[in-house]
Structures are given as C-alpha cells and as structure tokens.
Amino acid sequence: MWKVLALPLCLYFLYVLYLNNTAAKADAKKRSVSYDAYANDAVQNYLKKHAEVAIQEMKQCRIPASITLAQAILESNCGKSTLALKANNHFGIKSSAAWDNSSRFCLYSNEWQAQQKNMIRVLSCFQKFNSTKESYQAHSEFLRARPHYASLFDIPANDYKKWSIGLQKAGYATDPNYAQKLQQIIVRHQLYDYDKLAN
Secondary structure, eight states: HHHHHHHHHHHHHHHHHHHHHHHHHHHHHHOOOOOOOHHHHHHHHHHHHHHHHHHHHHHHHHOHHHHHHHHHHHHTTTTTHHHHHHOOOOSOOOOOTTGGGGGGGEEEEEEETTTTTEEEEEEEEEOOOOOOOHHHHHHHHHHHHOGGGGGGGSSSTTTTHHHHHHHHTTTOOOTTHHHHHHHHHHHHTTTHHHHTTTO
16 A cells, blocks of 8 residues: 555655745745846935935945945835944944944845755844944945955946956855946946936
C-alpha cells in the first residue's frame, strides 16, 4: 500500500516546495526597491527640497550631485521611508556600536543575500540625524572617510556612470542591481543637470 502512495506523496511535497519557493521569490521581489516605484511628482517634490544641498556637497566634496540625489531618492523612497521620516536618514547609513544609542534608529530593512539570490528582511540599526541636511553632509563624510571609497574620487565628478558602478563595487549596497538603479533614476529624471550647476 505504501508503495502505491509513495509516488503521489513525493510529487505532492515537491509541488508544495515549488509553490513555497515561488511565493518567497515573489515576496522578495515586491520588497526590493525599484526605481519604477517613484512617481515623477514625488521625485520632483523631493528635488525641490533637497537638490541645493546635493549641489553644495558636490562643490565641497566632489561627489556628483546626480549620484547623491539618486541614492537619496532610492534609499529614502523620495523622503517617505520610515528611516527618512523618523531618523532624517536619507542614505541608509548604518549605525556602529561606537555610536551612542540615542543616535540610533533600528528597523527591519531589505538586504540582498548572495547565497539565496534574493532580498530578505533583517533588523538593522541606522544613524539618526537632526536634519536632512545633516544626513547629506554625513553621506559625503561617509564616502570621504572610508578607504574603500577612495578610488571614487579619482573618477571625474561629472561621470555618474562610473561613480554608480564604483559605489556598487565598493560595497555601498548589497543590491546587485544598485548601480543600474542609480543610473536609471539619473537618466529618467535628468539628474545629471544638477552636476552642471555645481561647476
């Protein structure tokens, strides 16, 4: 009797595993941030509020305003993410154990897992800022102060393509499509025009 039931049961379990795996991948895909999620109005409103700070940071630190703005749009969901609203953190800059607990804000975030080849939710602690401007300044300092980003500053400040690729290679984000998403945001919203304003 068990021999008769073995094959259908095996097929049933394989089918259940397949459905679970497909559902997990679909769920991870929904949670992964894509540039398509941002309506033009939301981006334009964000740029009106924060483009000037990105231009100033480009003048002072040689980080392309287009890159800074694209990262902020992507990381903060045009300033509407929980992290941006509650911690003024527009770049997903994580907290370190050395910082005081009062400057941290912890929440679940999506992280790319190379072995599983999808996004999973993990509890992460992020730096908390007093203002959006402070977040932008900390972003510049974050890139300037860490040796693994040093090679970025050898790239011309008007070359957003190489900057986006360099950021991904240096490990700024776990998303394997990070550079591509930044470039798509920059092209779609013509953020490269802000680089010209910093010259």
